[in-house]
Amino acid sequence: MGNPMAYDIAWYQERRIIFSTFLGIITLDDLSAWSKSMVDYLYAGEKPVHLILDTTHVTKIPTQAAAIQKHVTYIYHPHLAWNIVIGGSATVNMVIHGMTGMSNARFAIAATLTEAVAILARSDRSLEDQLLHSPE
Numbered sequence: 790m791g792n793p794m795a796y797d798i799a800w801y802q803e804r805r806i807i808f809s810t811f812l813g814i815i816t817l818d819d820l821s822a823w824s825k826s827m828v829d830y831l832y833a834g835e836k837p838v839h840l841i842l843d844t845t846h847v848t849k850i851p852t853q854a855a856a857i858q859k860h861v862t863y864i865y866h867p868h869l870a871w872n873i874v875i876g877g878s879a880t881v882n883m884v885i886h887g888m889t890g891m892s893n894a895r896f897a898i899a900a901t902l903t904e905a906v907a908i909l910a911r912s913d914r915s916l917e918d919q920l921l922h923s924p925e
Contacts, residue, residue, distance in 0.1 A: 795819040798826050804835040805916060806909065810843040815850040820860045827863035837870035837913060841905045842885065845876030850884050857884065869894045871912055873905040 801808035874885045899905035
């Protein structure tokens with residue numbers, strides 16, 4: 790069974806940008822449960838929906854590509870556009886990039902939430918005005 794506090798998900802911008810945080814040791818069960826929650830958010834969203842994923846506090850994550858592909862299904866959702874990963878080790882970033890590389894979703898790495906939001910504002914002009922006026 791996964792760690793019940795391994796992740797958190799909420800809207801950063803209602804129906805357009807999902808903000809999620811991974812914490813500590815992430816298991817395959819955690820990735821599976823998180824992915825199912827992500828699909829729920831994506832269905833509730835307004836296309837295109839973007840993800841900002843904060844991995845700065847991840848200490849361990851599975852690295853087996855085949856197992857991850859089996860458990861992480863949100864990346865195939867037609868509403869998903871950008872995956873922006875904040876922080877994380879080189880291993881975490883490689884795993885997340887590998888997950889998104891299996892789909893049409895786009896991927897970028899940011900050092901901070903401010904940088905992640907700026908990437909989205911440049912990438913999706915429909916968000917630009919709203920993001921410039923959103924409190925962080």
